[in-house]
Amino acid sequence: MQALPKFPRAMDDKTFDALASAALSRIQNGLEQADLDYETPADGVLEIEFEDGAKIVVNRHASAQEIWVAARSGGFHFRPGEQGWKDSRDGEDLYVKLARLIAAQGGVAPLF
Numbered sequence: 001m002q003a004l005p006k007f008p009r010a011m012d013d014k015t016f017d018a019l020a021s022a023a024l025s026r027i028q029n030g031l032e033q034a035d036l037d038y039e040t041p042a043d044g045v046l047e048i049e050f051e052d053g054a055k056i057v058v059n060r061h062a063s064a065q066e067i068w069v070a071a072r073s074g075g076f077h078f079r080p081g082e083q084g085w086k087d088s089r090d091g092e093d094l095y096v097k098l099a100r101l102i103a104a105q106g107g108v109a110p111l112f
Helices: 012-031 094-106
Strands: 037-039 045-049 053-061 066-071 076-082 084-087
Touching: 012 045, 012 076, 012 094, 037 076, 045 066, 053 076, 053 094, 084 094
Parallel strands: none
Antiparallel strands: 037 045, 045 053, 053 066, 066 076, 076 084
């Protein structure tokens, strides 16, 4: 397993882009291991597709320096910090929340 990137307190666009790309790659790997369907229609956008036609969209939002997740249950913004990507509202980890959202919509919980 590769070492997780460190999250600086303040970062430039290049650093954010590298961290967000690593996060999206980790999510893709987890989806592939769980045999879940996804598409990458644009750079920095990941659409997880379910049998009922529903989707969860994960995307890098460079101007806000966040990763956004849109799911049936709502929209979530994750900011990079010392402990990884955390929900801006409740502090929950990106990968924990995303696995829970995927399980709720698709019945399978990937490991990230």
